[in-house]
Amino acid sequence: MGKLVLRRLAMSVPLMLVVSAVTFVLITFLPGDAARVVAGRNATEVQVEQLRGELGLDRPVWEQYADWLGGALHGDLGTSLVNQQPVAAQLTGRLEPTLALIIGSVVIATLLGLVFGILGARGGVIGRIVDGISVLGIAIPAFWLGLVLVVIFAVRLSWLPPLGYVPFLESPSQWFQHLILPMVTLGVPATAAVAKQTRDAISDALARPFVRTLRAAGVSERAILLRHALKNAAVPVLTVVGLAMIGALSGAIAIETIFAFPGLGGTAVQATASSDLPLIQGVVVYLTAIVIVVNLAVDVAYGYFNPKVKVG
Template sequence: MLSYVLRRLSGMLVVMAVVATMVFIIVRVVPGDPAAIMLGPDATGADVAALRLKLGLDEPLLVQFGQFLFDLVRGDLGRSIFLDRPVTQALAERAEPTLLLTLMSILVAVAIGVPAGVISAVNRGRFLDQATSSLAMLAASMPSFWLGLLFIQIFAVKLGWFPVAGYGPPGASFLERAGHLVLPAIVLGLISSALITRFTRASMLDVLGEDYVRTGRAKGLGEGVVILKHAFRNALIPILTVVGLTMALLLGGAVVTETMFGLPGVGNLVVSAVLRRDYPVIQGALIVIAGVYVLVNLLIDLAYLLVDPRVRY
């Protein structure tokens, strides 16, 4: 088991090294000079050159890359050009809405997708199966911005059950801020539940045809015991995989939803940084998101050890 964990950790380091290199290159090839953008159209060439010198943008790319890696190893993601504060501080200030939105969304997605997938597989070919599959296809094809606008119009404007947008006033309590996330979490959860439903159904169908499931029924075990204890437990690995990947995707891809609901999350910060060519913020945010993505994958692999004894051996 220890060797398995060490192999996964070494793989994480390689992936993060590749990600850091790709992020540095991609950010630099995007057109636009951050110094010229900061100073505006009325700036002179001397002003732009002086600011580039101050920001270290006049150095060769290899020198910039070496300094970037050195700072990254020390845990220093740089300093935002526009916000004039450390990138880690800027990300930490925006992390709470994004993390809470991700956790609430994945809870909604799992609460809908897993039971729906199990019910669909157990009732294969029947009305429940066809209805569940149709609803999953419909949810997967809905754009998040359209569903979000529809929910805002119905549940926030007409019914007044939820806030229209925002994250609460500065002195708002945790529960009040969480209340602002309920509607966007439902939007993201409904869309994400479609993939979980389809994977759960497919995994359960593979397991329900196994010999040990037929043996359990032949022994007189109740249908609930056969489905939940024998079939569902053995179908968990693909389900855990898709749940973990969905969570990672939600964490890094809720930009549209955050913008639509006016949430001050990491997604909004990244969009602003891209428009301003704020290199340190773009690099830091992408590396943190990639790190979380890789960490979620590691946790999924470790969860396999608990779910399937074969992995431990």
Template sequence: MAILRLVARRLLSSIPLLFLVSALTFVLVSLVPGDPARTIVGQHATVEQYEAVRQQLGLDDALPVQYGHWLARVFHGDLGSSLFSGEAVTDVLGSRVPVSLSLITVGTLVSGLLGVALGLMSARRGGFLVKVVDGLSLIGLAVPAFWFALVLIAVGAVKLRWFPVTGYVPLADDPGEWARSLVLPVLSLSLSAVAIIAKQTRDAVLDTFGRDFIRVMEANGFSRRSILYRHVLRNAALPVVTVLGVVLVSLLAASVFVETVFAMPGLGSLTQQATVQHDIPVIQGAVLYITGFVVIVNLLVDLAYGRLDPRMRTS
């Protein structure tokens, strides 16, 4: 019951957030230079044609009125239609979400597994591995994902020809090609994430090893390996879970650039394209999806906290 109350409380508290984010997005997009009506009719259209398109798209209305119309449709489950293709926004987003979801999910798994493994190794052995983790952390924070993506394309796709340069193959079509199409984008996303998770894991493990109850166990003859896997990992998991949640959201932000570089038809590249075109319904729908994803990630982090620390369940 405590978990159900937590889920209900988090979902209810996310409703004002969705309203606030959608309103801010609507205002910010309106401030971006550009006119979708002019883009649709072209530079050589007559004034009458231009005004007719603006009226058809509802762009003549005041900004609060436009937002009110959009909000009313959302309450009925309608995110509107693209100003350029006329396709329903839900259909446009539905075709893009699996691409971004595959990229972010695989990227998170790779980052988490490699980061935790590297952090545990450096905590247990120390020495050179500590310097490796610190060096990777500096490189990961300093190197942008899109720059690393270009390097991977030049080496792994152009020179070695091991992986495709661009594009995406759905999992249902060919699992092998799906995996190959994700290797370079996932590596591009995971560089900084692996380094950050590894450093956080190492610091959390070493901090837990320095606590009094661990010293008592070591004095009573428990092996360091047994202490690590039975007690230290559980206590060190809380800060690592926090970092994993932050990394998951940061991967979503970085996927905009990675999808653009690798020409992947995902949610990030769609948002970038819609912003350039000033396609407000598509932008609003994409932001709504992304905000919902962030809410779900935060909810999963809270549930993981409750699982790892029983005190969180009663707080």
């Protein structure tokens, strides 16, 4: 297991380099000009060109990337072109809301998905209902669902706050209340995917010969389902959970915008609108690091539930 972790960490280094380099190049093709944003609408072209030189935006792309990479290797992700604040400090402060949203939604989706999937694996009417709910949950657009939840539970019923975020240390109750609607919005598609995969994987496990042997030995259906079939279904379910968490990173961009969440997703949107290259690059680095950690956790979980699985 230790070799697996070291191998995955070693592979993450070139991955991070490739992602950062490609992102740096693609950002230069975005419309807009950070120098124009910083200078203001009333600035003349001469002032904008002068500011572009001060910010280093007139240098070749490879030279800008080399400078950024040299600082990144020492923990310095640069300085925002718009607000002149260190990128690392800004993103570290916005990491908590994003992680709380993503982890919370995936945990809820996993628990509910397992319950629905186990119930659906019994077949019959319940199985068809689970299939229908799964298709519906995957098909519903997250942004539309978020707006509907805000209208119902925040505007009409006034049960939950519609916007914003409260840090956990400031008020745990307010923190949880502000997370409910975003987590539900982000978690519905993931719940549907986990439920569908759990149902299919358990149904496949129940059809295997070892289940017939267990039944012939007098083992109860509950024990067969929870102790044997569910464990055999763990690997494909873990795969879907890992994909759901990675997918939640992209979904968080829209969700954080809808609910005015001060996380990495909202920061990415603001940085892109202002062509703030160092800030965009920093968000990409943080999100890539999260993906690497998620994939590593899934690989380790594979080995725990099924040591025979070879993770390359």
